[in-house]
Ligand SMILES: *Cc1c(COP(=O)(O)O)cnc(C)c1O
């Protein structure tokens with residue numbers, strides 16, 4: 001066991017890892033801390049390289065104590081693709097995409113649930129509950145099914161349909177709410193108090209972020225333990241970006257990477273951009289965003305409990321925060337599919353739109369090594385594509401094409 005304690009990033013209070021803890025007394029999320037001297041001694045790049053291509057290859061930097069508790073479907077080590085064609089169209093020579101569409105449940109939420117559910121199992125949890133915009137609920141429902149844990153999910157009624165099917169078929173105890181994720185959150189908070197369920201809401205348990213941080217560990221390994229210049233991340237609750245920042249700092253601490261961290265970019269939608277508004281005002285925390293709405297449903301989070309950690313990651317790496325319209329997002333989704341053959345989710349597409357803007361602003365230089373995080377597959381978002389091809393009658397001949 002390499003974990004040493006749980007730590008509050010706000011007031012520095014510490015807690016035991018082998019007891020169940022949610023938020024700090026002060027209301028802040030807790031972060032898992034490791035004995036990094038021990039990690040440095042017991043983990044080597046060679047051994048990691050020899051292991052199976054999943055996120056458990058970094059088990060020394062993960063919180064599960066007994067491997068028998070690991071609930072896995074082979075998640076992790078997703079492809080890092082060079083976007084040659086799209087890069088050259090916009091004049092960039094080192095544009096990459098890490099594709100989280102190729103993972104169980106079709107989004108990177110599988111990482112958070114694999115580690116979160118494994119750790120819940122290890123702590124003896126029988127029932128857990130969570131609000132979700134869809135993808136987290138789908139992933140947690142599926143991993144809980146495998147773990148034999150009851151999963152209670154509350155989701156906005158306007159969430160995309162496929163995560164609903166995931167919750168349904170996995171046998172979750174499943175509700176819709178006529179409102180936003182913040183409304184679902186209030187209902188769950190009440191229910192966990194009344195029933196003594198394990199609260200698996202975003203950042204209200206410390207282990208989901210440990211799963212998501214493996215995106216940062218993988219990127220470092222896939223780039224040969226050298227850092228790219230910029231990472232763009234579609235930011236909702238912010239767990240992914242906080243996790244990547246945490247992972248890179250841990251790698252730095254054990255001496256596996258050197259130099260400046262990549263500039264981290266929090267990408268949001270103009271219809272819900274609390275982090276961008278806070279960053280533009282140089283604030284440390286965000287304000288609730290009223291009337292939140294965007295087609296990139298996974299990033300419709302009006303007020304994230306870990307907002308101060310997202311902003312810290314952005315400020316500390318000289319990154320930035322940028323908002324993208326749905327129109328720009330959908331245009332980017334079309335380009336990624338038609339030029340790179342990548343049918344990505346709108347959240348991932350927003351990162352490409354952001355890249356184009358930051359390149360135009362000269363915030364990104366054409367030869368910098370830039371990584372877009374595509375957080376999920378487009379197949380989960382059938383409603384973002386309209387398809388009305390011409391209807392043929394049997395025996396009809398096709399018009400000639402250009403080639
Ligand atoms: C949840 C989600 C996000 C946002 O992730 P956070 O880590 O909560 O910021 C982005 N994209 C997709 C597809 C998601 O499901």
Ligand SMILES: [Zn+2]
Pocket residue numbers: 008009010011012013024025026027028
């Ligand atoms: Zn605290």
